[in-house]
Amino acid sequence: MSHDDVLNPKSMPHDPEKATLEGKNKFLGFWFFLGGETVLFASLFGTYLALNGSTQGENTPENLFGLELVFIMTMLLLTSSLTSVYAMYHMKNNDFRKMQTWLGITVLLGVCFLGFEIYEFYHYIHEYGFTFRSSAFGSAFYTLVGFHGGHVLFGLSWIVALMIRNQKRGLNLYNAPKFYIASLYWHFIDVVWVFIFTVVYLMGKVG
Amino acid sequence: MRGWMGKFRSLFLFGALAMILSGCGVDNLSALKPKGYGAELLLDLMMISIAIMIFVFVIVMAIYAFVLVRYREKKGQEDVIPKQTEGNKSLEVIWTVIPIILLLVLAVPTVQATFDLADQSTQGDEGVLTVEVTGNQYWWHFNYEGEELATSQDLYIPTNERVYLNMKSSDVIHSFWVPTLAGKMDTNPGENMNTMYLEAYEEGVYWGHCAELCGPSHSLMDFRVIAVSPEEFDQWKEDMRNVDPEAQPETTSAQEGQELFNNNCMSCHAIGGASMGVGPNLTNYANREKIAGVFEPTKENLVDWIVHPDEMKPGNQMPANLVTEEEADKIADYLLELDHSEVGKDLPTQAPDEE
Amino acid sequence: MSTAVAQKRGLGAAIWDYLTTVDHKKIAHLYLVSGGLFFLIGGLEAMIIRIQLMKPDNDFISAGLYNEMITMHGTTMIFLAAMPLIFALMNAVVPLQIGARDVAFPFLNSLGFWLFLFGGIMLNVSWFTGGAPDAGWTNYAPLSTTSPGHGVDYYVMGLQISGAGTLIGGINFLVTIVNMRAPGMTYMRMPLFTWSTFVTSTLILFAFPALTVGLFLMMFDRMFGSAFFDVALGGNVIIWEHLFWIFGHPEVYILILPLFGAFSDIFSNFSKKRLFGYSAMVFATVLIGFLGFMVWAHHMFTVGMGPIANSIFAVATMAIAVPTGIKIFNWLFTMWGGQIRMTAAMLWSIAFIPSFTIGGMTGVMLAAAAADFQYHDTYFVVGHFHYVIVGGVVFGLFAALHYWWPKMFGKVLNEKLGKWAFWPFFIGFHLTFFIQHFLGLMGMPRRYWVFLEGQGLETGNLISTIGAFFMAIGTVIFLINVVYTSVKGEKAAADPWGVGRTLEWAIPSPPPHYNFVQTPLVRGLDPLWVEKMDGKEGMTPAEPLGDIHMPNASILPFMMSLGLFIAGFGFIYQVDNSAWLIAVFVGMGITLGSMLTRSLKDDLGHHIHKEELEADIKKGVAK
Amino acid sequence: MADNTNSKTGYQMEYERKMHREEMKQQVISFVMMILFTFIAFGMVIMEVDSYFVIPTLLILAIVQVAFQLYYFMHMKNKGHDMPALMMYGGAAVALLTIITFVTIIWW
Numbered sequence A: 001m002s003h004d005d006v007l008n009p010k011s012m013p014h015d016p017e018k019a020t021l022e023g024k025n026k027f028l029g030f031w032f033f034l035g036g037e038t039v040l041f042a043s044l045f046g047t048y049l050a051l052n053g054s055t056q057g058e059n060t061p062e063n064l065f066g067l068e069l070v071f072i073m074t075m076l077l078l079t080s081s082l083t084s085v086y087a088m089y090h091m092k093n094n095d096f097r098k099m100q101t102w103l104g105i106t107v108l109l110g111v112c113f114l115g116f117e118i119y120e121f122y123h124y125i126h127e128y129g130f131t132f133r134s135s136a137f138g139s140a141f142y143t144l145v146g147f148h149g150g151h152v153l154f155g156l157s158w159i160v161a162l163m164i165r166n167q168k169r170g171l172n173l174y175n176a177p178k179f180y181i182a183s184l185y186w187h188f189i190d191v192v193w194v195f196i197f198t199v200v201y202l203m204g205k206v207g
Numbered sequence B: 001m002r003g004w005m006g007k008f009r010s011l012f013l014f015g016a017l018a019m020i021l022s023g024c025g026v027d028n029l030s031a032l033k034p035k036g037y038g039a040e041l042l043l044d045l046m047m048i049s050i051a052i053m054i055f056v057f058v059i060v061m062a063i064y065a066f067v068l069v070r071y072r073e074k075k076g077q078e079d080v081i082p083k084q085t086e087g088n089k090s091l092e093v094i095w096t097v098i099p100i101i102l103l104l105v106l107a108v109p110t111v112q113a114t115f116d117l118a119d120q121s122t123q124g125d126e127g128v129l130t131v132e133v134t135g136n137q138y139w140w141h142f143n144y145e146g147e148e149l150a151t152s153q154d155l156y157i158p159t160n161e162r163v164y165l166n167m168k169s170s171d172v173i174h175s176f177w178v179p180t181l182a183g184k185m186d187t188n189p190g191e192n193m194n195t196m197y198l199e200a201y202e203e204g205v206y207w208g209h210c211a212e213l214c215g216p217s218h219s220l221m222d223f224r225v226i227a228v229s230p231e232e233f234d235q236w237k238e239d240m241r242n243v244d245p246e247a248q249p250e251t252t253s254a255q256e257g258q259e260l261f262n263n264n265c266m267s268c269h270a271i272g273g274a275s276m277g278v279g280p281n282l283t284n285y286a287n288r289e290k291i292a293g294v295f296e297p298t299k300e301n302l303v304d305w306i307v308h309p310d311e312m313k314p315g316n317q318m319p320a321n322l323v324t325e326e327e328a329d330k331i332a333d334y335l336l337e338l339d340h341s342e343v344g345k346d347l348p349t350q351a352p353d354e355e
Numbered sequence C: 001m002s003t004a005v006a007q008k009r010g011l012g013a014a015i016w017d018y019l020t021t022v023d024h025k026k027i028a029h030l031y032l033v034s035g036g037l038f039f040l041i042g043g044l045e046a047m048i049i050r051i052q053l054m055k056p057d058n059d060f061i062s063a064g065l066y067n068e069m070i071t072m073h074g075t076t077m078i079f080l081a082a083m084p085l086i087f088a089l090m091n092a093v094v095p096l097q098i099g100a101r102d103v104a105f106p107f108l109n110s111l112g113f114w115l116f117l118f119g120g121i122m123l124n125v126s127w128f129t130g131g132a133p134d135a136g137w138t139n140y141a142p143l144s145t146t147s148p149g150h151g152v153d154y155y156v157m158g159l160q161i162s163g164a165g166t167l168i169g170g171i172n173f174l175v176t177i178v179n180m181r182a183p184g185m186t187y188m189r190m191p192l193f194t195w196s197t198f199v200t201s202t203l204i205l206f207a208f209p210a211l212t213v214g215l216f217l218m219m220f221d222r223m224f225g226s227a228f229f230d231v232a233l234g235g236n237v238i239i240w241e242h243l244f245w246i247f248g249h250p251e252v253y254i255l256i257l258p259l260f261g262a263f264s265d266i267f268s269n270f271s272k273k274r275l276f277g278y279s280a281m282v283f284a285t286v287l288i289g290f291l292g293f294m295v296w297a298h299h300m301f302t303v304g305m306g307p308i309a310n311s312i313f314a315v316a317t318m319a320i321a322v323p324t325g326i327k328i329f330n331w332l333f334t335m336w337g338g339q340i341r342m343t344a345a346m347l348w349s350i351a352f353i354p355s356f357t358i359g360g361m362t363g364v365m366l367a368a369a370a371a372d373f374q375y376h377d378t379y380f381v382v383g384h385f386h387y388v389i390v391g392g393v394v395f396g397l398f399a400a401l402h403y404w405w406p407k408m409f410g411k412v413l414n415e416k417l418g419k420w421a422f423w424p425f426f427i428g429f430h431l432t433f434f435i436q437h438f439l440g441l442m443g444m445p446r447r448y449w450v451f452l453e454g455q456g457l458e459t460g461n462l463i464s465t466i467g468a469f470f471m472a473i474g475t476v477i478f479l480i481n482v483v484y485t486s487v488k489g490e491k492a493a494a495d496p497w498g499v500g501r502t503l504e505w506a507i508p509s510p511p512p513h514y515n516f517v518q519t520p521l522v523r524g525l526d527p528l529w530v531e532k533m534d535g536k537e538g539m540t541p542a543e544p545l546g547d548i549h550m551p552n553a554s555i556l557p558f559m560m561s562l563g564l565f566i567a568g569f570g571f572i573y574q575v576d577n578s579a580w581l582i583a584v585f586v587g588m589g590i591t592l593g594s595m596l597t598r599s600l601k602d603d604l605g606h607h608i609h610k611e612e613l614e615a616d617i618k619k620g621v622a623k
Numbered sequence D: 001m002a003d004n005t006n007s008k009t010g011y012q013m014e015y016e017r018k019m020h021r022e023e024m025k026q027q028v029i030s031f032v033m034m035i036l037f038t039f040i041a042f043g044m045v046i047m048e049v050d051s052y053f054v055i056p057t058l059l060i061l062a063i064v065q066v067a068f069q070l071y072y073f074m075h076m077k078n079k080g081h082d083m084p085a086l087m088m089y090g091g092a093a094v095a096l097l098t099i100i101t102f103v104t105i106i107w108w
């Protein structure tokens, strides 16, 4: 059987994402990549923690951050993590339609998150005059949160591209690993966000 | 703590090592010829480590030589297949445990020396001198805390006393190193101030280098530490405080030079006082060991410097062609008259070449 | 493609073949050639450094140029010469050693190479556009952030691009080794070179992201006005040092571990013995990799971290001597009782032991934190790291190249010329670098454009310069050997040394592009040796003869890298003129467009049919 | 390549579906926990609980949440995840060292 034959419930292997050697390789390689990403974000967090006091006397974390927005963003992203779990659930049950639907919801939530983030940055820049160049704290804040935002943007584009590309093809052993690792990526973004809302916003508010 | 290695030194290996190594380099520059507390402590530490290393190396080389001589393939043996040994537990334990022991032997004095050199317990005590050291591209500023006086390039210290240095930089990272007196320490820009101490055992002029890449003239950022007896040091402080920046020089040429200097150079250079300008403090210029840290203190060099500092020290901050050659000549006359103290003059500037 | 290309191969077709190849053996050739060229450039820079330091107060080159020279020498040698040459070996050998037909990600493998190459070219373009980077290979802030011109920008963009390539390469090898091993090839049967590739790739995976972040911060500071290293706005320059060394120390083990692996294979081969203490060797490799992450601050003893941090890092650093010692002794005892055959490969390996031991021991001396206050940033350190890098890495590369050359190119390098290249290089190496330890202790800091007269440093520096010329002679003889062999060399057998133990020697030299007609069945450590001892000709296959699935060639990796290359220039020059943003958009467009093409166009590869394989076997190009 | 032509029996399919449902249930539970933790975390900060207590608690909550993500959402608890787990722990170890450095010795 060739990889791009559409799967039917009967030919569906237990783990479609790992049923072929290519799938296994993608799966493992992507996990390793996430191991590297962990160090990447740790370096950014470290830099942020070293510099978050260097505010040059203005726009400190305490007076800048508003928790309402961050709370909403957190809920959006956490929920999107669950919806992508649902998508994978339907993938394993070989229900392509439902998988696409749940992925669509995931993307929607992700877009909302990104919108709020852009609004937040806009707000800081225009209401507070707090920019990337204001102070070392500003540089570190926008870099850390911006790197995460960049990951969200990339993840969204990736999932959307996959959805469109496979719209008419249904699930097969060639694209199942792709959907699977895209969802891993999405969860990882959530992992990073958990640390961002904790370390940057909540701990920033506590002072 | 001084000389805690003393008893070992009499051992043959150390004795021989010390002999060989101390033949290296010139007196006032080589880390192998310590003239102060830190350098001596560190030489002791180096000796311990070298001894351990020689010991290890000899063992490795003995096995190596034996193997190479004994187990070469000889003609006619091409088809012999040697026994395929898997390993040997007890041998492996031996060459794991022995290095661990050797490293522990090295680690203990290492940690001791590290803490010893970081000691700051007497800083700020009555009569303990602290000097604020600032690294600049490519010169050094020394501000003697609480003394209202400053020098550039030449650091004066009393012998046999701990002198603390509080170190920072005004631009990029530099590193303050006087090999014969102590190890080096970086000068960082910003909040990250470092502290170390010097203690010279003998009077002398000790050569210092900047040891951290800091731009094109990194290799020309030399300075000197001039150690004099405590009495002379007090005398020197006295002399320096009594300098009158406005004093009239003797020759007319120098008087004109002073005028020119005040008009062209005072924006960056100070005569007298302790604050740090854009350029070095020139109060005791005629007492300088070198011009700009590296050049022989002749009038010719000085004139060249004043007109073309960029050619002598690439990338330095002093603008070229501020004055003409003739004007520079007069300024040089003036600067070379800024001779305020006899202290330190009798010390040999440069140690004799290699013995 | 196998048939189409084989028929008529003009030069154009050959070039196109290499531009689009996803075959790990050809990618190995690409790495070898470009890494080799960069080694010559780096060597040339070293020669210029040594000529400048031939006598006191020399003005052979200017101060600014000198700083560019050392920066580019260090950067080129480490990132563009040593690492790619190591990658060349890994690509050529690892899949063969584990009995795989291919690597896990052939497409990414090719992408990794092109990223490295374009990054390397980018760095070197700086010579012609107004000045190379000049803040040392360590690029400490704020010297780097305030360095005028665009030199440091090239450093940032060049390393960022080639670093991405390295990371991709690392992940590729990890997955290859985990997933693609032939049946029976358990972890504890993997040859040491494969093991060290595995550990090295892990180090790459965890070390390079720190450099990536460091380079981003540096880029933001220099190009977009952020304030990470700007103390006036509350920045902290020490952050760069930590990020650099969190990457930088593992990096030096990334350089040496693969060669440790190669030496293990070579010693065992040419002593005709299995490796002594195999499991201890594996354990030591892993341990070195692990400890390698906890010692980075030994490069920063003089920064002012305080005695507690200094002591911790000192002791941790010393600990690395233990697993390294285990390796040294195991190599010695591998030879003990063996039948040592002095081939050129073995000669380089034999020379490595004392050279590296000296380098390692000066390393331990440096690790004594307080004593490092004297050694740091002097020629003592320069002596140390050239002893480990040249005496370990470069000797290792020469040894490994002699050893695997027949497998890579089908011809055995001339042994006599091999030995003639060795001696001048070996003698020159010790002449150049041994004396440098003393120069350092006698008060000569490193990165010094000139040293002054009358400080007792003249003789030492002259000797050092003379030594460098000897190394150049050795290198040139090696090059002559390469040319001579390619013209006159004889075709190599599958196992040209006659003592092959591992799987790569079971198939023809060079292997067909699918490596193994039938995946071999591995029955023990040193699988080929096991079969030989059982009186068999070659490996027993683990599967029946059948169609083989292979990936398709693609130009996309080249295009993606080219796009980033163009965008890199855009980033550098948009500071001067925002019109350069066009280059950013065009470049990123090419890259993203290629990525999109890759994901939209399915690439399922092709099959080599059984009949073709049978024909190949008849012709003798497969086995 | 692995062979996937063996089609399953209806019984097998039913069994697998049940397994997937079972797993989904666990995932929903972990999601609820994550939301709960988030509420606690934000709640503590809004109520201005003493910072010596809050900061460690926040960190612990975050780590547990992340563990839920990794082990349930990303299936690290399932078999066949030894290598991923190894590499994630490797990355986490380096990450931890890095962060410790940046909050301590940079400021010595």
Ligand code: HEA
Residues within 6 Å of the ligand: B053, B056, B060, B098, B099, B100, B102, B103, C138, C252, C253, C255, C256, C298, C299, C317, C318, C320, C321, C322, C324, C325, C326, C328, C356, C357, C358, C359, C360, C361, C362, C363, C364, C366, C367, C368, C372, C375, C376, C377, C381, C384, C385, C388, C389, C392, C393
């Ligand atoms: C291949 C590269 C490589 C390797 C393998 C090493 C190996 C080691 N290095 Fe080196 N190092 C560099 C490349 C390398 N280094 C580079 C490039 C720099 C300078 C960077 C720059 O600033 O530009 C540097 C700088 C450097 C410094 C900083 C110096 C300074 O700037 O002040 C230190 C300090 O601790 C150090 C230590 C060590 C140690 C302890 C080892 C150990 O791994 C060595 C272990 C080996 C042995 C010890 C020998 C064999 C062992 C035995 C025979 C057993 C018994 C031994 C004993 C009991 C001692 N190195």
Ligand code: HEA
Residues within 6 Å of the ligand: C039, C040, C041, C042, C043, C044, C046, C047, C049, C050, C070, C071, C073, C074, C075, C077, C078, C081, C082, C135, C136, C137, C138, C382, C386, C389, C390, C393, C394, C432, C446, C447, C448, C449, C464, C468, C471, C472, C475, C476
């Ligand atoms: C893999 C790493 C590597 C290698 C192999 C080398 C190899 C050599 N290095 Fe290297 N070196 C470094 C890495 C390396 N170096 C690093 C990281 C630094 C620190 C940089 C810094 O401070 O930032 C450094 C610094 C450094 C210095 C100190 C500069 C200073 O601090 O001021 C010196 C001085 O002697 C030196 C010399 C040499 C020499 C003589 C060789 C020789 O072994 C080279 C031998 C090779 C040849 C001689 C090539 C000969 C070929 C030709 C001549 C043909 C040319 C033809 C064409 C181009 C067509 N190096």
Ligand code: CUA
Residues within 6 Å of the ligand: B135, B136, B137, B138, B173, B174, B175, B210, B211, B212, B213, B214, B215, B217, B218, B219, B221
């Ligand atoms: Cu200042 Cu080098």
Ligand SMILES: [Cu+2]
Residues within 6 Å of the ligand: C248, C249, C252, C295, C296, C298, C299
């Ligand atoms: Cu190191």
